[in-house]
Amino acid sequence: MSQNKEKHFTLGMTPVERRGLFSLIGIYALRMLGLFLILPVFSLYAHDLEGATPSLIGLALGAYGITQAILQIPFGLLSDRIGRKPVITGGLILFAIGSAVAAMATTITGVIIGRALQGSGAIAAAIMALVADLTREEQRTKAMAMIGLSIGVAFAFALGVGPVLNRWIGVPGLFWMTAILAILAIGVLNFGVPKVTAPRHHSDVEPAPKQFLRILKDGQIMRLALGIFMLHVLLTATFVVLPISLRDESGLASASHGYVYLPILILSILTMVPFIILAEKKRRMKEVFVGAVITLGIAELIWVFFHTSLALTIVALWLFFSAFNLLEATLPSLVSKRSPAGSKGTAMGVYSTCQFLGAFIGGWSGGTVYGQFSFTGAFIFGAIVVLLWLYFAFTMIPPKHLRSHILSVGNLNPNEADALAKRLSEIAGVDDAVVVPDEGVAYLKIDDEHLDQAALDSIHPVIS
Structure with a gap:
């Protein structure tokens, strides 16, 4: 060839x-x-x-x-x-x-x-x-x-x-x-x-039981898992009450709700793109992350005080979905950057579990608060969730700007795998390296700004 x-x-x-x-x-x-x-x-x-x-x-x-x-x-x-x-x-x-x-x-x-x-x-x-x-x-x-x-x-x-x-x-x-x-x-x-014909375990996408304790002890990863939990608490709790508020408080017929949601979602996606570029290219991930959480809080506060105004409710929806989509896109990236080499699948498994738990808790708690305290109480509940989240967001350690690479290494015995992992970890720009003989791959965490590509290629030429 x-x-x-x-x-x-x-x-x-x-x-x-x-x-x-x-x-x-x-x-x-x-x-x-x-x-x-x-x-x-x-x-x-x-x-x-x-x-x-x-x-x-x-x-x-x-x-x-x-x-x-x-x-x-x-x-x-x-x-x-x-x-x-x-x-x-x-x-x-x-x-x-x-x-x-x-x-x-x-x-x-x-x-x-x-x-x-x-x-x-x-x-x-x-x-x-x-x-x-x-x-x-x-x-x-x-x-x-x-x-x-x-x-x-x-x-x-x-x-x-x-x-x-x-x-x-x-x-x-x-x-x-x-x-x-x-x-x-x-x-x-x-x-x-x-x-x-022969499915294999892939540590970059699948959880490994022996890695769970390591991930659960990692305070920074668990902050991110808590973040996706709170984001989906907010989403589900909001949609317990928002459709009713739009109809009964803001005066928008239920048949017209889709004509509000879809344009706002499209606009919110366009809004978030510059901030993703700022976070990834300009290395402002923490600032963008914290700003998005604050924006969620602003949306909730608008609903607290102005949910009877259709115009302001729509503005709050735009803010909410802009921040939601931005966080939904950046949180997995943060988990990927923070997770140790070869443990991304386990970290994402914990993350996803927290996401679904958030949907459950958000629906139940949002409905309960709404039943006791009506619309205002439900939106105040959302604002309180954001306030709690802000504490963990502000105290988050800014992530290293690393990305994951997978190196196909073929069949190796455990001693050869350990030796290769040591050689890889000594290359400039390779922050972490794990070789998994059963999978025939090496998982790397790489800093592109400092990577010695020639040294990496000299060990093995095929990387993702």
């Missing part, structure tokens, strides 16, 4: 990689779409269900989070043992059953059970592992970024389209639609995703 062809093969995805990645993006996005579609409309619908109280409505909205948090890591580890596709198929079946239960429910308890069943289809870790199985090391970062982008697109689409679809088919229809999409996703998984 010529040098040019070899370079093209390294930099671009193969047809098999593209087929597998885009099929899995579709499955992941459809599942997230099913969870998010009811977010802007559920609290408006749920008041008519038998036994509904504000606390139980919030619990129903966030119930998927508790089962997702409990099961996502075990399901990911199970997929190492029995294969990715059986675990993902089983998760999609559980998700479809939960959607059907929620669609047929006439009581709030029935919807809570359905939402919990939806969350029990915890396939995120197994999908990420299958993506890693299907992509070469040098393509994996790109593949994971595309998965993350698909989640953001699904979220924006759900908030904009959910109220419109609700006018046509109602919330039960939305649940039925997500059940059908889950069944279609099973077909895509089993007929569209290439077969993996």
Whole structure:
């Protein structure tokens, strides 16, 4: 093979990689779409269900989070043992059953059970592992970024389209639609995703039980995990009360809510781009991070004092989503920078668990506070959450600007792996290096400004 062809093969995805990645993006996005579609409309619908109280409505909205948090890591580890596709198929079946239960429910308890069943289809870790199985090391970062982008697109689409679809088919229809999409996703998984003959553990995307204690003791990583927990407490608690406030306090008909959410989300994405550039390129990550948390607090305070004003409510929505999207994009980057080499999968597993716990706690607590103290109390609760978060944000140590690299090293025995890790860690610009013989790769944390690329290439020429 010529040098040019070899370079093209390294930099671009193969047809098999593209087929597998885009099929899995579709499955992941459809599942997230099913969870998010009811977010802007559920609290408006749920008041008519038998036994509904504000606390139980919030619990129903966030119930998927508790089962997702409990099961996502075990399901990911199970997929190492029995294969990715059986675990993902089983998760999609559980998700479809939960959607059907929620669609047929006439009581709030029935919807809570359905939402919990939806969350029990915890396939995120197994999908990420299958993506890693299907992509070469040098393509994996790109593949994971595309998965993350698909989640953001699904979220924006759900908030904009959910109220419109609700006018046509109602919330039960939305649940039925997500059940059908889950069944279609099973077909895509089993007929569209290439077969993996020998799934392997990938420390860059999968948690490893022996690393959990190390991650849980890392105060900086746990600050970031607490951050995503609080962000999703705010999101779910806000959407317990905001749709009702928009309709009853600000005077916006529920059928028009989608026409507000979608343009604001698009504008908020455009707003956050310069700040991401400032954080990453200008190395102002902590300042941007703290500023985004403060912006969330400003949005909550506007809602506290001016939730009867439609114009100011919309301004607060723009601030909220600009900060939310910025934090949703930067928090995983911070975790990646802070996690030790070879431990990113474990750190992200803890992070994701906290994210789903936040959705559960946010729904339940937001509904409870709203039931006791109405709209003002619910938004004050959000402001208090932000105030607590600010303490941890201000005292965060600014991260080193490191990025992860994966080096394919082939078959090595433990002694050879230790020797290679020592050589790699001695190269200028390599902050940390771990060689995992079972995976045939070395995980590196690299500072590009100080990296001795020639020295790294002299050890091994193929890096991601």
